[in-house]
Amino acid sequence: MTDSRSDFTAERRPVVLVPGLSGAASKDFSFLSPMLARRHDVTVVPFDDVDASSTLGDLADRIHVVVERCAQQPAVIGYSLGAVAAVAYAAAHPSGASSLTLVAGWLTPSAKLRGFADVWRVLHAEGSPALPGMAMNALFSADGWDSARPPLISDVSDALTALSATADVAALASAVTVPVLVVGCALDEVATTRQSKLLFGALANARYAEVHSGHAVVHERPAELLNLINAFLTRPALFPAGSLILEERP
Amino acid sequence: MKHVDVAVIGAGFAGIGMGIRLRRRGIRSFLIFERADSLGGTWRDNTYPGVACDVPSHLYSYSFRPNAGWSAFYSPGDEIREYLVASANDEGLGEHLRLGTDVLGLTWDESAAHWLLETSRGKHTAGAVILACGRLTEPRIPDVPGIGNFAGDLFHSSRWDHGLDLRDKSVVVVGSGASAVQIVPRVAAQASRLIVLQRSAPYVIPRAGRPYSAAERGLLARDAEELARLRSQLFWKAEEAFAQRAGNPDSLAMARSLALGHLADQVRDPHTRHRLTPSYEIGCKRVLISSDYYPTFNQDNVMLEPSALAAVEGNTLVAANGARHSADVVVLATGFHAAEQPYARIIRGIDGRLLSEHWAGGMTAHASTVMNGFPNLFVINGPNAGLGHNSAIYMIETQIEYILAALRHWANLDGGVLNVRAQAEGDYIRMIDDMASSTVWMTGGCETWYRDARNGRLSLLWPGFAHEFRALNAEFLPEDFELLPCARPRIRAR
Known part of the structure; x- marks a missing residue:
């Protein structure tokens, strides 16, 4: 992938970050946000006060509010449930975002994702000390274990975890027309790699890249993710819709 | 032609x-x-x-x-x-x-x-x-008076004199950079006395080195994809450290804490620890990787002189702070x-x-x-x-x-x-x-x-x-x- 020199010196363009199950960019985008801010104006959609009554549509509305505040069409980057919310947003507002990057997202909640949400709910209700370890085992891959840390219970929102089990955009995907980069994770046993690939299959203007990581790709391989995102933001159409983007081997 | x-x-x-x-x-x-x-x-x-x-x-x-x-x-x-x-x-x-x-x-x-x-x-x-x-x-030799007339053996780290036996010798290592942190522990194990002249303290983080097992080498030899995947993993992990160099406060704080914690864990004497504490932000100079450099300064035969080399007089090295140290051998780990x-x-x-x-x-x-x-x-x-x-x-x-x-x-x-x-x-x-x-x-x-x-x-x-x-x-x-x-x-x- 190549950038032109002007891309490094060009006017800063807006980027909107949509977090995953933590609901907070400071937790999900602790690396990506400051590094993207070197070349872009970064704004974050807060999900940390989402409650149990919220729907996927509510999350999409929150994205809409932030996008409306941008001076120009932003690129929207969603991670995990944030990726699913970004699809719902783009389906409702086809001309809102300039592009979508969907990291470790899904089309339909897989059985494993629903299982993760169930176990989370039960262990949390019991106050179980096994909860952080269970979450770490599910979210991180064996290959990314060096970066793994047991998530603080406060790092994962109950409401968002419950919502993820029902967040389904299969019926909305055909309304999304903007350029999309789908980033799947080869070792993702939560969203599941297949569900990320189904997003790629369902979104007309999508291209697909894969990172050798578990669901917690923002912690396991943040620099590789940054490379993919920067390349896509710089030239969204470099890889035509339908492309499988080969892994860059250093 | x-x-x-x-x-x-x-x-x-x-x-x-x-x-x-x-x-x-x-x-x-x-x-x-x-x-x-x-x-x-x-x-x-x-x-x-x-x-x-x-x-x-x-x-x-x-x-x-x-x-x-x-x-x-x-x-x-x-x-x-x-x-x-x-x-x-x-x-x-x-x-x-x-x-x-x-x-x-x-x-x-x-x-x-x-x-x-x-x-x-x-x-x-x-x-x-x-x-x-x-x-x-190109070795950088300190431009100080008398360096050409040192009475003992003097050489740059990249021109090591392997014929020289350092046992029972008094040695001065000039410098505390990437070469010095590797040299100092080895010299300290041989020399009767070792003085390290340090112009500025480096940040040092733990070195998690280990031998690869026969099974690991066998796997990599038999499966090229494993080898390529390992290289990718190492590369992208290393890339993350640029966030520190880019000046990201959280990344800098984590890196600083790692290095200063390593120092605190490894050096007993508070005075020496203080002298080994850098006075600038981590990453500004090369961050060094060693798990045996700091412990060297716990040895009785090793002393840290927190000053640059200013002059050489006979077999005496004069530091910028006025300290004088005689030596049989001087190693210039002064870079290039x-x-x-x-x-x-x-x-x-x-x-x-x-x-x-x-x-x-x-x-x-x-x-x-x-x-x-x-x-x-x-x-x-x-x-x-x-x-x-x-x-x-x-x-x-x-x-x-x-x-x-x-x-x-x-x-x-x-x-x-x-x-x-x-x-x-x-x-x-x-x-x-x-x-x-x-x-x-x-x-x-x-x-x-x-x-x-x-x-x-x-x-x-x-x-x-x-x-x-x-x-x-x-x-x-x-x-x-x-x-x-x-x-x-x-x-x-x-």
């Missing part, structure tokens, strides 16, 4: 890698000039006790020559040198190597449109020249001339202009590789091509690809040689300065060889992620160049 299409100067990682890639392209008309009698660059010159790489082995090697057999996570120096020798032999570079041949002058001949190389073994001409001279090759490369003083481009004149305001090059006024001349590992956080080999390979594309373009021309436009070089430099301005190298409050002392520009390092360097510089863009007239080159396009 023999003519070749391409002359490569230097037979270290860059020169050998360039030679391999040229040969694999089917190009045979090239020579590699090396002033020493053997190849290996840094890994030939540096043979001091404990010499080892601080980039993981599977990353500090050519992507096009993966080596499943690395003995350890971090390779010892001689293993890297052997890897380079084997690479050159296996790839058939022998017929191209001219060892023991010092290039004394390199001059652009405008009428013939080629380079004239004056070497210690005769003259050659070349259509294109690639400078693969490295950047840590990096910001001002001596080769720039022997290269004359268009109108006889010296490269050192072009670089009078600090080293610069478009795409970190080509200089206006020096046609068909390429430099690897020169201006803004170094890294403070990832593998130099990745950068070298990126530059090799750029040069191969340039040579291919040149070979396909109807005539002409490539001279990068001044505008392109100027734009690139402005972009570099802009990218560098917020990095810790510019804001961290340290004196570092990464910056040019003449004007403070960050001239050695690439101020971004390594992957950004490749994204920006992998592609050769003909519009950045003007063509100077000459006959059609003889190089064959591949």
Whole structure:
């Protein structure tokens, strides 16, 4: 992938970050946000006060509010449930975002994702000390274990975890027309790699890249993710819709 | 006088890698000039006790020559040198190597449109020249009074005197950089007394090195995909450290805490700990990796003198703070001339202009590789091509690809040689300065060889992620160049 020199010196363009199950960019985008801010104006959609009554549509509305505040069409980057919310947003507002990057997202909640949400709910209700370890085992891959840390219970929102089990955009995907980069994770046993690939299959203007990581790709391989995102933001159409983007081997 | 299409100067990682890639392209008309009698660059010159790489082995090697057999996570120096020798032999570079041949002058001949190389073994001409001279090759000897008259043994770390027995000797190591942290523990184990002269304290983080098991080496030998995956994993993990260099407060705080915690864990005496505590931001100078440097200062025979060398009087070293230490042996672990490369003083481009004149305001090059006024001349590992956080080999390979594309373009021309436009070089430099301005190298409050002392520009390092360097510089863009007239080159396009 190549950038032109002007891309490094060009006017800063807006980027909107949509977090995953933590609901907070400071937790999900602790690396990506400051590094993207070197070349872009970064704004974050807060999900940390989402409650149990919220729907996927509510999350999409929150994205809409932030996008409306941008001076120009932003690129929207969603991670995990944030990726699913970004699809719902783009389906409702086809001309809102300039592009979508969907990291470790899904089309339909897989059985494993629903299982993760169930176990989370039960262990949390019991106050179980096994909860952080269970979450770490599910979210991180064996290959990314060096970066793994047991998530603080406060790092994962109950409401968002419950919502993820029902967040389904299969019926909305055909309304999304903007350029999309789908980033799947080869070792993702939560969203599941297949569900990320189904997003790629369902979104007309999508291209697909894969990172050798578990669901917690923002912690396991943040620099590789940054490379993919920067390349896509710089030239969204470099890889035509339908492309499988080969892994860059250093 | 023999003519070749391409002359490569230097037979270290860059020169050998360039030679391999040229040969694999089917190009045979090239020579590699090396002033020493053997190849290996840094890994030939540096043979001091404990010499080892601080980039993981599977990353500090050519992507096009993966080596499943690395003995350890971090390779010892001689293993890297052997890897380079084997690479050159296996790839058939022998017929191209001219060892023991010092290039004394390199001059652009405008009428013939080629380079004239004056070497210690005769003259050659070349259509294109690639400078693969490295950047840590010329020992920096402190310019202090009396250093030439030291009464005992005195040598630079890259010129180790292996005939010298350090047992029962009083030794002074001058310097506390990347070489010193490897040398000091080994010398401390032998010398009766060791004093380390430290101009400024480095940050040191733990070295998680370990040998690879036979099972791991066997797996990597049998499954190329595992090997490629390991290299990727190491690369992207290393990339994360650039967030510190970019000045991200959270990343800096984590790195600082790691290093200062390592110091607190390993050095007992609070006074010594205080003296080993850096006074600038982490990353501004090279972050060192060692788990046996700090504990050395717990030994009774080791003393830290937190001051620079100011003078030598007989067998006494005088520090800038006035302290005086007698010694039998002095090891100068004082680094290299990096910001001002001596080769720039022997290269004359268009109108006889010296490269050192072009670089009078600090080293610069478009795409970190080509200089206006020096046609068909390429430099690897020169201006803004170094890294403070990832593998130099990745950068070298990126530059090799750029040069191969340039040579291919040149070979396909109807005539002409490539001279990068001044505008392109100027734009690139402005972009570099802009990218560098917020990095810790510019804001961290340290004196570092990464910056040019003449004007403070960050001239050695690439101020971004390594992957950004490749994204920006992998592609050769003909519009950045003007063509100077000459006959059609003889190089064959591949």
